[in-house]
Amino acid sequence: MPNPLRPGNCAYQQQFVCASYEPLADCHCDPTAPLYPDACPKPLDFQCRPLVTVEQVYYVGCYCGPRELTPADCEVPESFFCNVTYPALADCHCDGPVVSESECENGNVLCCQGSEPRFGCECCSLVIK
Numbered sequence: 001m002p003n004p005l006r007p008g009n010c011a012y013q014q015q016f017v018c019a020s021y022e023p024l025a026d027c028h029c030d031p032t033a034p035l036y037p038d039a040c041p042k043p044l045d046f047q048c049r050p051l052v053t054v055e056q057v058y059y060v061g062c063y064c065g066p067r068e069l070t071p072a073d074c075e076v077p078e079s080f081f082c083n084v085t086y087p088a089l090a091d092c093h094c095d096g097p098v099v100s101e102s103e104c105e106n107g108n109v110l111c112c113q114g115s116e117p118r119f120g121c122e123c124c125s126l127v128i129k
Helices: none
Strands: 016-021 024-029 046-052 057-063 081-084 092-093 108-111 124-125
Touching: 016 046, 046 092
Parallel strands: 016 057
Antiparallel strands: 016 024, 046 057, 081 092, 108 124
16 A cells, blocks of 8 residues: 655655665654754765656755765865755755856856855855846
8 A cells, every 4th residue: 555645745755764665664754854054963975865856846855965075085175066955955066156256247246055164166146126
């Protein structure tokens, strides 16, 4: 029998935890699961699993644990870049752009994915409405 619980049934998608994700089995809501990087002793250790459904991609089964790749593993730590940044860093690699503040022009500002160490930086426009 398929598990009737879905990520939307938990207070936060990050709290949806399963013993198996393919196929979904023994799923429940874990209110003790971390919701954001700041909930971990080392924010870079915050990790979630993408769960693709017909409706959307959920980030579930979040936990604090050592990451396979960190900025320190890159020859140039600033080149550490993650293609997914919310709610957790995912799909990270060491060949991201290395951008400095001086390269941002026309009112753009330097936006980074992390600050200690600084990584995943790019120039972005700051729009105030």
